[in-house]
Amino acid sequence: MAITRDIFHDPVLVAEIVAFLVRKPGIYVDGTLGGGGHSLAMLRSLCDAGFLEGSLLIGIDQDEAALRQAREKLGEYDARAVLVKGNFLDLGEIITRVCSQRVVEPKVTGILLDLGVSSYQLDTAERGFSYMSEGPLDMRMDSNASVSAGDIVNAYDEQQLARLFYRYGEEPRSRSIARAIVAYRQHNGSVSSTRELADIIRGNAHGGERVIKTLSRVFQALRIEVNAELDVLSRALYDGINRLDEHGRMAVISYHSLEDRIAKRVFAEKARSDWGPKGVGLREPLAWGSVTPVTRKPLIASQQEIASNSRARSAKLRVIEKNSQGGCSGRP
Ligand SMILES: C[S@@+](CC[C@H](N)C(=O)[O-])C[C@H]1O[C@@H](n2cnc3c(N)ncnc32)[C@H](O)[C@@H]1O
Numbered sequence: 001m002a003i004t005r006d007i008f009h010d011p012v013l014v015a016e017i018v019a020f021l022v023r024k025p026g027i028y029v030d031g032t033l034g035g036g037g038h039s040l041a042m043l044r045s046l047c048d049a050g051f052l053e054g055s056l057l058i059g060i061d062q063d064e065a066a067l068r069q070a071r072e073k074l075g076e077y078d079a080r081a082v083l084v085k086g087n088f089l090d091l092g093e094i095i096t097r098v099c100s101q102r103v104v105e106p107k108v109t110g111i112l113l114d115l116g117v118s119s120y121q122l123d124t125a126e127r128g129f130s131y132m133s134e135g136p137l138d139m140r141m142d143s144n145a146s147v148s149a150g151d152i153v154n155a156y157d158e159q160q161l162a163r164l165f166y167r168y169g170e171e172p173r174s175r176s177i178a179r180a181i182v183a184y185r186q187h188n189g190s191v192s193s194t195r196e197l198a199d200i201i202r203g204n205a206h207g208g209e210r211v212i213k214t215l216s217r218v219f220q221a222l223r224i225e226v227n228a229e230l231d232v233l234s235r236a237l238y239d240g241i242n243r244l245d246e247h248g249r250m251a252v253i254s255y256h257s258l259e260d261r262i263a264k265r266v267f268a269e270k271a272r273s274d275w276g277p278k279g280v281g282l283r284e285p286l287a288w289g290s291v292t293p294v295t296r297k298p299l300i301a302s303q304q305e306i307a308s309n310s311r312a313r314s315a316k317l318r319v320i321e322k323n324s325q326g327g328c329s330g331r332p
Contacts, residue, residue: 008120009034009035009037009118010119011037011038011114012301013253013299013315013317014038016317017038017041017112017251017253017317018042018045020251021110021249022045022051022110023109025051025052025054026054026055026109026248027056027095027104027107027109028109028110028111029058029060031060031088031236031240032060032088032115033066033083034069034118034120035120036074038112039057039059039073040073042057042112047077052077055080056082056104057074057077057080057081058095059083060091060094062085062086062142063141063142065124066118066121067085087142088236089232089235091239092239092242095108108240108243108245109244109249111240111243111250111251113253115254115255116254116256116259117141128149128150129219130219131198131215131216131219133194134193134195135194136150137149137153137197137222138150140226140227145227150192152226153197153222154185154191158175158182159178161174161181162175164221164222165218168220168221168224168230169218170217171217171221173205173214177200177201177205180200180204197218230258230259233263234266237262241291241322244322247321247322248321248322249322250319250320254316254318263318264298270289271289271290271291271292271293272289273285273286273289274286288323289323290322290323291322292323293319294319294321295317295318298317299319300315300316
């Protein structure tokens with residue numbers, strides 16, 4: 001299918017990402033390459049600053065369509081960009097492999113994770129991510145993955161479905177929707193399309209605007225389960241921090257509270273110094289925190305950006321910086 005560059009994905013908080021991450025030549029990792037919008041901006045900024053020579057961008061995505069688009073978009077920089085099909089769950093391993101092929105030290109200057117789905121994935125009906133168009137109940141970002149949304153909707157029992165919609169969608173009507181799905185299966189054999197699932201949800205949601213919220217929450221819950229989105233996130237954050245060079249930075253853009261909570265928790269944990277048992281009154285901690293927050297509070301998009309890109313409305317950006325060994329950034 002022909003995809004024009006503009007409609008693939010309009011990246012959010014691009015200027016902020018470039019300003020926070022691109023500060024010197026080095027290894028940059030875009031763990032959620034998508035259409036390559038953020039990567040292109042980082043490469044251009046490296047080029048403008050005279051840092052391109054001596055830099056390498058590693059772009060990772062589990063979606064083949066995203067990689068095809070990014071390859072085209074980043075073509076002029078292909079000597080400085082290595083694009084890899086993979087899951088950011090394996091971030092550390094991918095960095096080690098690419099760096100050893102290029103014979104460079106695997107110490108990373110900047111890492112970006114721009115979480116969730118791309119506009120392309122949402123807008124392509126056959127991918128089954130959206131309740132707004134008719135498609136198979138798929139939702140796999142990696143088309144080779146074994147479990148689709150249809151497998152889950154048709155195999156989970158009522159309790160498992162209710163738990164899923166509540167946990168990953170924070171949906172208050174999780175139980176009645178789960179009950180309706182199981183009843184539908186009993187009468188019709190299975191739920192096979194996004195339209196069928198959306199109709200079941202509509203029949204069990206409150207009216208008005210709340211229907212849209214319920215549809216979004218149930219579809220979000222299924223997408224998170226299919227792609228194990230939250231399970232892989234904390235591991236990628238720990239691995240990424242381990243791979244950062246001194247003063248290297250990691251930026252995470254999240255689009256819902258479940259993701260943001262994980263980033264907040266992992267960053268806070270890694271920033272905390274170990275002062276030993278309470279009451280000991282050490283002059284120095286037993287171990288300094290390994291990162292320092294660069295954004296004290298999550299950064300959000302400007303009204304101007306939100307007006308031109310609705311995806312930016314829910315975006316939250318958190319950035320941390322790796323401390324030098326045995327001390328904190330900016331601390332004497
Ligand atoms: C919000 S889009 C990123 C858009 C990108 N920043 C751009 O400028 O076009 C998220 C992308 O991350 C990919 N993705 C999500 N989770 C992933 C994971 N665990 N491993 C690899 N890629 C993932 C999706 O396939 C999607 O293409």
